[in-house]
Amino acid sequence: MVHQAALPYRVIIVAVLLALSLICIIPLLAVVSISLTDEGEIVRSGYHLIPVKFDLAAYRYVLGSPDQILRSYLVTITVTILGTILSVLIMGLLAFALSRKDFYYRKHLTIFVFFTMLFNGGLIPWYILIARYLHGKDHLWVLILPYLVSPWYVLILRTFFWQMVSSELIESGKIDGATDLRIFLRIIAPIAKPALATIALFVAFMYWNDWWLGMLFIETPRLMPLQYMLQRIMSSIQFLTTQLTTNAVSIDLSKLPNESARMAMCVLAAGPMLFVFPFFQRYFVKGLTVGAIKG
Amino acid sequence: MGKGQTIVTGEAYTGLEDAFEKRPGLWSPSGKRRGLLYNLKSNRSLLFLAMPGLLVILVFSYLPLPGLLIAFKDFRYDVGFWGSPWAGLRNFKFLIMQDAWRIIRNTVGYNLIFIALTMVTAVIIALMLYELSHKLLLKYLQTAFFLPYFLSWVVVGFTLFAFLNGQYGIVNNLLKASGLSPEQWYYQSKFWPIILPLVYLWKNIGYYSVIFYAALLSIEPDYYEAAAIDGASKLQMTRRISLPLLMPIISILVLLQVGRIFNADFGLFYNVPRDIGILYPVTDVIDTYVYRSLRAVGNISMASAAGLLQSVVGLLTVSLSNYAVRLRNPDNALY
Numbered sequence: 040m041v042h043q044a045a046l047p048y049r050v051i052i053v054a055v056l057l058a059l060s061l062i063c064i065i066p067l068l069a070v071v072s073i074s075l076t077d078e079g080e081i082v083r084s085g086y087h088l089i090p091v092k093f094d095l096a097a098y099r100y101v102l103g104s105p106d107q108i109l110r111s112y113l114v115t116i117t118v119t120i121l122g123t124i125l126s127v128l129i130m131g132l133l134a135f136a137l138s139r140k141d142f143y144y145r146k147h148l149t150i151f152v153f154f155t156m157l158f159n160g161g162l163i164p165w166y167i168l169i170a171r172y173l174h175g176k177d178h179l180w181v182l183i184l185p186y187l188v189s190p191w192y193v194l195i196l197r198t199f200f201w202q203m204v205s206s207e208l209i210e211s212g213k214i215d216g217a218t219d220l221r222i223f224l225r226i227i228a229p230i231a232k233p234a235l236a237t238i239a240l241f242v243a244f245m246y247w248n249d250w251w252l253g254m255l256f257i258e259t260p261r262l263m264p265l266q267y268m269l270q271r272i273m274s275s276i277q278f279l280t281t282q283l284t285t286n287a288v289s290i291d292l293s294k295l296p297n298e299s300a301r302m303a304m305c306v307l308a309a310g311p312m313l314f315v316f317p318f319f320q321r322y323f324v325k326g327l328t329v330g331a332i333k334g
Numbered sequence: 335m336g337k338g339q340t341i342v343t344g345e346a347y348t349g350l351e352d353a354f355e356k357r358p359g360l361w362s363p364s365g366k367r368r369g370l371l372y373n374l375k376s377n378r379s380l381l382f383l384a385m386p387g388l389l390v391i392l393v394f395s396y397l398p399l400p401g402l403l404i405a406f407k408d409f410r411y412d413v414g415f416w417g418s419p420w421a422g423l424r425n426f427k428f429l430i431m432q433d434a435w436r437i438i439r440n441t442v443g444y445n446l447i448f449i450a451l452t453m454v455t456a457v458i459i460a461l462m463l464y465e466l467s468h469k470l471l472l473k474y475l476q477t478a479f480f481l482p483y484f485l486s487w488v489v490v491g492f493t494l495f496a497f498l499n500g501q502y503g504i505v506n507n508l509l510k511a512s513g514l515s516p517e518q519w520y521y522q523s524k525f526w527p528i529i530l531p532l533v534y535l536w537k538n539i540g541y542y543s544v545i546f547y548a549a550l551l552s553i554e555p556d557y558y559e560a561a562a563i564d565g566a567s568k569l570q571m572t573r574r575i576s577l578p579l580l581m582p583i584i585s586i587l588v589l590l591q592v593g594r595i596f597n598a599d600f601g602l603f604y605n606v607p608r609d610i611g612i613l614y615p616v617t618d619v620i621d622t623y624v625y626r627s628l629r630a631v632g633n634i635s636m637a638s639a640a641g642l643l644q645s646v647v648g649l650l651t652v653s654l655s656n657y658a659v660r661l662r663n664p665d666n667a668l669y
Binding site: 052055059061066082084085087129130136142144152153156160162171187190191193219223244248250266269270312317 | 373376377379380381382383384386387388390391393394395396397398399400401402404414415459462463465466471473474475476477478479480481482483484485486487488489492493494496497499501502503504506507536539540544548568590593600601605621624634637638640641642644645646648649652653669
């Protein structure tokens with residue numbers, strides 16, 4: 040950084056950015072804090088940023104009957120791991136093939152892949168195809184397959200391969216008698232680690248946070264992914280409490296860890312990914328730099 | 335990059351094709367024209383590599399395409415596609431109804447605000463990040479900004495609820511504590527045209543600012559050096575060097591979003607306003623409207639018509655925009 044702005048400007052910049060970063064973090068802290076607050080206190084004085092009265096009751100309640108939660112955790116973890124590995128592999132190979140100058144069908148297939156970014160059949164045909172013709176309902180694979188290939192990430196990976204992979208590299212591999220697959224796995228993949236790691240993280244998050252596929256195609260609790268289960272429990276708690284309030288049934292709401300339980304569920308649903316993500320953060324800039332920019 | 339080569343079709347390295355003696359040209363050395371079989375055979379290795387990805391795209395993106403015709407049918411679930419009678423343009427009647435104007439206005443309006451707000455803010459933040467050199471600070475800032483991106487809309491919806499909740503919300507507590515009167519945020523529609531873009535910005539700022547920041551990093555420092563020698567101010571350097579060089583990536587992102595201008599982020603509009611009916615005039619978009627009609631009435635026909643509309647309008651918009659951009663500067667065009 041040869042030419043930095045003068046010190047006073049830099050101080051202002053740092054101050055502004057720090058303030059903005061706090062705006063990003065504080066809401067999450069609030070959720071964690073509410074989840075740790077005694078329910079009675081919440082009913083009395085509402086939510087606060089710092090727990091007024093610390094209590095683990097919400098977590099005890101939520102984890103007390105853990106079967107469904109553990110089940111959903113298992114489903115989501117499985118889907119995320121399987122989905123991410125498969126997706127990165129498949130997209131990586133596709134992007135690699137598309138990046139090769141000696142691939143005759145390069146142009147045709149590029150158009151084939153990227154046209155889908157601009158135009159698609161819409162929700163209904165897609166839903167009917169999966170639910171009816173592919174018999175996807177209540178099947179673990181329905182949570183994985185639809186998201187396997189994302190043209191945007193393929194584009195990023197392809198640009199990455201263009202810029203980082205020289206033809207001499209591939210040539211030397213071929214001279215040694217390696218197949219294209221081997222060249223990819225042994226030679227290219229190690230070089231492409233930043234980009235692949237970045238894409239892997241984004242894909243993992245896509246799978247972890249998905250509730251759309253769950254909502255559309257899963258009905259048995261056995262296969263419910265985490266976010267969808269979260270949403271259902273939330274809406275049923277909301278439904279219950281609204282009914283109780285409007286029907287003037289006198290239940291001591293402070294005994295039912297309603298509000299804090301909801302926040303506890305949020306923490307449980309979002310927590311793991313938030314932990315994982317900072318570890319991958321170092322790959323981001325490198326992976327996105329080369330990947331998303333033209334020549 | 336060569337002139338006139340767009341993002342999608344442009345190719346990065348040149349002059350090295352000759353290194354590949356196996357390059358399948360159209361004519362064999364003996365003068366015979368090479369056919370499909372030859373091409374398939376000599377490229378089979380790469381085709382195999384690409385096959386899984388192509389298959390997934392074929393199944394999930396191309397197979398549904400004929401389903402667009404459902405928009406012109408009176409679809410009955412029990413008899414399926416072939417058994418359902420044709421309905422002409424009847425399914426598109428909803429367009430003329432009162433609701434249609436409202437949801438289209440909401441969808442397109444919000445998308446435009448989202449695009450403008452997010453792009454501008456992200457570029458500004460990226461430029462600011464670029465001025466910093468302290469490694470740890472940069473890491474912290476990027477991590478912090480990115481955190482909201484990795485939450486699902488379900489979680490975001492409830493986080494906002496923790497703040498704006500009429501009874502318990504943090505915002506109302508703060509208002510009460512400072513003597514101001516609390517508001518029923520979820521029951522007055524006037525707040526939401528501001529709340530929704532801010533929430534969208536909150537969630538996406540990390541993603542876009544890091545992309546732009548990465549783009550800034552890839553600019554040769556020599557440009558700035560030369561400008562400094564010529565006595566340029568920071569502002570001039572930003573205007574003359576940083577921004578123009580960021581244009582291609584800004585342009586791709588904007589074009590892609592424009593292509594989805596008729597599609598709303600369902601997660602946002604469904605989870606954040608908590609599906610509260612009073613707010614529908616300002617929070618209902620095409621996707622939520624269609625979803626509700628599907629859930630409640632099972633109105634597949636209208637849903638398909640809406641889907642067709644979204645795709646066609648999106649394609650038209652992005653094609654026109656891309657054409658316009660390409661006229662101005664091909665480097666910025668998507669295709």
